[in-house]
Amino acid sequence: MPQPLPESARERMAARARRIALIRRRVIVATLATFALAWGVIAFDGSMGSTTTASTQAATTTSSSDGTTSSSSSDGTTSSASSSDNSKSSSSDDSTSSSSSSSAPVTTSQS
Amino acid sequence: MDPVHIFWITSRAAGLVALLASSAAVTLGLLMGGRFVTGRTAQLRVTHEALALATIAAIVIHAGALLGDSFLSPSLADVTIPFVSGYQRIWTTTGIVGGWVLVVLGLSYYVRARIGVARWRVLHRFTALGWLLGVVHGIFEGTDAGAAWFLIAVAAAALPPGALLAVRWSGAPASPAVQRS
Numbered sequence: 708m709p710q711p712l713p714e715s716a717r718e719r720m721a722a723r724a725r726r727i728a729l730i731r732r733r734v735i736v737a738t739l740a741t742f743a744l745a746w747g748v749i750a751f752d753g754s755m756g757s758t759t760t761a762s763t764q765a766a767t768t769t770s771s772s773d774g775t776t777s778s779s780s781s782d783g784t785t786s787s788a789s790s791s792d793n794s795k796s797s798s799s800d801d802s803t804s805s806s807s808s809s810s811a812p813v814t815t816s817q818s
Numbered sequence: 819m820d821p822v823h824i825f826w827i828t829s830r831a832a833g834l835v836a837l838l839a840s841s842a843a844v845t846l847g848l849l850m851g852g853r854f855v856t857g858r859t860a861q862l863r864v865t866h867e868a869l870a871l872a873t874i875a876a877i878v879i880h881a882g883a884l885l886g887d888s889f890l891s892p893s894l895a896d897v898t899i900p901f902v903s904g905y906q907r908i909w910t911t912t913g914i915v916g917g918w919v920l921v922v923l924g925l926s927y928y929v930r931a932r933i934g935v936a937r938w939r940v941l942h943r944f945t946a947l948g949w950l951l952g953v954v955h956g957i958f959e960g961t962d963a964g965a966a967w968f969l970i971a972v973a974a975a976a977l978p979p980g981a982l983l984a985v986r987w988s989g990a991p992a993s994p995a996v997q998r999s
Contacts, residue, residue: 723860726861726864727864730861730864730865730868731864731868734865734868734869734872735868735872738835738839738872738875738876741834741835741838741839742831742832742835742876745830745831745834745835746827746828746831748967749827749830749831749962750823750827752965752967
């Protein structure tokens with residue numbers, strides 16, 4: 708028959724068990740918080756797959772009076788023929804250009 | 819957000835958690851094993867064990883969630899057996915091997931008496947190899963590996979254990995006062 712532990716030893720063991728439980732709980736909370744944070748960041752900022760746009764463009768270009776060439780897209784924005792980047796767009800008041808475009812997003816891969 | 823991505827996002831988030839938790843666990847293990855820390859070893863050991871279990875859970879979720887992804891739609895063999903998946907075969911295999919090393923060596927702690935403590939200690943050192951394979955898998959196959967937040971998080975987590983591993987493999991003692999006898 709084992710001797711019962713003295714009160715002080717029991718208290719020490721209980722305190723140790725409480726510390727261990729606290730550490731485990733903290734690790735679980737930290738892990739779950741990290742998972743939730745990572746999930747949120749990926750959902751709202753991460754890549755969900757590369758989507759390429761297959762577009763066909765028919766643009767009629769005209770030369771403006773200063774000799775520059777421009778084209779106008781169907782949505783009213785005017786952009787240079789060689790780039791779709793709006794920051795590089797140019798306008799021409801006397802432009803009579805027009806263009807039509809159609810695009811179809813095609814998901815090619817999940818990355 | 820498209821619900822079709824839920825499994826995909828869950829797998830990626832769990833992969834990142836596995837990477838961070840394993841990095842922290844390996845860091846603590848190397849700190850204790852190299853005698854870089856004195857005192858509070860009981861608490862550190864409990865934290866090390868909890869982080870290792872968190873890593874295993876995250877690895878299981880990382881692989882398990884992929885099974886629900888309708889785009890890749892991998893089989894169980896694809897995510898558990900090396901060289902079966904045709905998707906980025908080398909890096910997928912790296913992750914699978916690293917995952918198995920971490921899971922098996924992590925759980926071997928609970929049967930160390932049967933294995934033999936001395937033998938288990940030798941085996942346990944290979945956990946660092948599993949962690950290293952996981953880092954390589956994350957960097958070379960991870961979808962978010964091109965994102966700054968991912969690289970910063972992985973670098974912050976992986977540099978400390980990387981440095982500690984370098985110290986251990988170089989054979990430099992942690993401190994003359996606390997060297998192993």
